[in-house]
Amino acid sequence: MTPAPAAANPSALPFADRLAAAVVAKKNAVLVGLDPRLASLPAGLQVAENAPWAEQAEAFRAFCRGVIDVVAPLVPAVKPQAAFFEQLGPAGMSALADAITYAREKGLLVILDGKRNDIGSTATAYAEGYLGRGPECAWGADALTVSPYLGDDSLTPFVDVSRQRGAGIFVLVKTSNPGGKTFQDLKVDGRPLYRHVADHVEAIARSTAGACGYGLAGAVVGATYPEQSVELRAAMPHTWFLVPGYGSQGATARDVAGAFDPRGLGAIVNNSRGIIFAHARREYERFGAARWQEAVEAATRDMIASLAAETPAGKLA
Numbered sequence: 362m363t364p365a366p367a368a369a370n371p372s373a374l375p376f377a378d379r380l381a382a383a384v385v386a387k388k389n390a391v392l393v394g395l396d397p398r399l400a401s402l403p404a405g406l407q408v409a410e411n412a413p414w415a416e417q418a419e420a421f422r423a424f425c426r427g428v429i430d431v432v433a434p435l436v437p438a439v440k441p442q443a444a445f446f447e448q449l450g451p452a453g454m455s456a457l458a459d460a461i462t463y464a465r466e467k468g469l470l471v472i473l474d475g476k477r478n479d480i481g482s483t484a485t486a487y488a489e490g491y492l493g494r495g496p497e498c499a500w501g502a503d504a505l506t507v508s509p510y511l512g513d514d515s516l517t518p519f520v521d522v523s524r525q526r527g528a529g530i531f532v533l534v535k536t537s538n539p540g541g542k543t544f545q546d547l548k549v550d551g552r553p554l555y556r557h558v559a560d561h562v563e564a565i566a567r568s569t570a571g572a573c574g575y576g577l578a579g580a581v582v583g584a585t586y587p588e589q590s591v592e593l594r595a596a597m598p599h600t601w602f603l604v605p606g607y608g609s610q611g612a613t614a615r616d617v618a619g620a621f622d623p624r625g626l627g628a629i630v631n632n633s634r635g636i637i638f639a640h641a642r643r644e645y646e647r648f649g650a651a652r653w654q655e656a657v658e659a660a661t662r663d664m665i666a667s668l669a670a671e672t673p674a675g676k677l678a
Contacts, residue, residue: 374571376504376529377601381573381626383437383470388677389665390625392472392603393432394633395441395460397421401638403653418452421445425460428637431657433467435665438503440603440631443475461501465494472603472629473502476533478515485518492519493526504529506581506603509558516578520565523577529601530578532562535593537583537606559593559600566599573626575601582620584612584630591619594627602628608635608664614671625676630668636660 384390399410399417406427408420429439441464446457464471477487491500507519507530519530535545535555545555559580566576576599582590584606594602602620606612607630620628639645639660640653648656669675 374527375569376523376527376577377566377569377575377579378571378573379503379527380437380470380529380601380629381575384626384629385677387435387437389436390621390629390668390672390674390677391436391661391664392629392631393428393436393439393636393661394474394631395425395428395439396633396637397424397445398638401634401641403640404650405653414449415452418446418449418456421449421453422456422459424637425456426463427654428657429460429464429467429469431654432636432661433464433469435658435661436469438470438472438629439464440472440474440633442633443473458500465501470503471501472504472506472531473500474506476506476508478508478511478519480511480515484511484515485522488519488522492522492528492530494528495526498526502528504531504579506531506533508533509561513561516561516565520569520578524569528577531581531601531603532558532578534558534562534580535582535586535589537585537610537612539585541583555589555593556596559597563597563600566597566601570599575599575627579603581605584617584620585610587612587616587619590617594619594622598622600627604628604630606631608632614664614667617668618672621673623673623676625673628674630664632660632664636664 406420406424408416441460446453461471491502491505494501509532546553562578562580565578569576579601582593582602584604604617604620617630639656645656669678
């Protein structure tokens with residue numbers, strides 16, 4: 362394996378190695394998405410839809426802290442979705458900052474789902490603003506989702522900052538939404554466009570591989586395309602996969618099995634609504650809104666068990 366380049370901060374282990382260590386320590390590959398939605402909050406945290414932005418943001422802050430309290434002992438990482446906070450303006454962004462900080466304090470890795478990118482100095486600003494736990498970073502995320510649509514040079518600032526700060530990125534390769542095929546499956550030189558993106562991401566990952574065998578560049582690979590997950594796992598042996606689509610989008614544990622390597626590493630599987638709003642699901646209605654955190658715990662444990670039974674992640678236990 363190619364060793365990871367030395368980080369500017371010697372204490373900042375490569376993100377890929379930190380993620381591998383967290384997955385092994387928690388013995389599962391569950392990623393809990395923090396997607397707060399006002400109408401879905403448990404009764405005790407709900408506020409009026411026309412409440413001031415600050416009041417709505419406070420409900421989001423309290424809810425995310427409540428989720429983090431439950432899942433921190435159970436899973437390796439959380440994934441705040443920036444859009445749900447951004448819609449509340451400055452107050453929402455303050456709640457997002459709180460969620461990131463609180464998750465880190467609880468020992469979780471934080472993958473910020475912002476799907477950012479641009480060119481030149483703007484891409485550098487995104488990278489420097491979001492990536493890394495040091496005092497030089499305003500947001501302090503361990504990793505960030507990134508769009509590749511602007512080309513290879515647009516990814517370079519994210520790679521450079523990640524290398525310096527021991528952070529990581531997850532590049533959109535094969536997304537879980539049905540419309541993703543509109544562009545991602547277009548044939549370019551006889552192959553789908555997503556395969557060309559995959560080749561570039563794998564090259565970055567290979568050149569930055571750490572002790573775990575994976576590099577700082579990961580790929581977003583949707584669980585709703587299990588055959589492509591198998592294809593891409595073979596084509597991207599040094600690339601961590603962030604796998605959306607489990608649960609509410611219809612994918613099962615069996616669908617995500619191909620995203621893992623034989624050790625049970627290489628993939629982290631996201632579940633947002635299916636966990637954080639579990640109190641509203643029929644399987645967990647016994648808890649009711651008043652015991653919503655118990656429903657979150659039960660849904661998380663059930664997902665851990667399902668992945669252990671149906672995927673190579675069972676080897677982690």
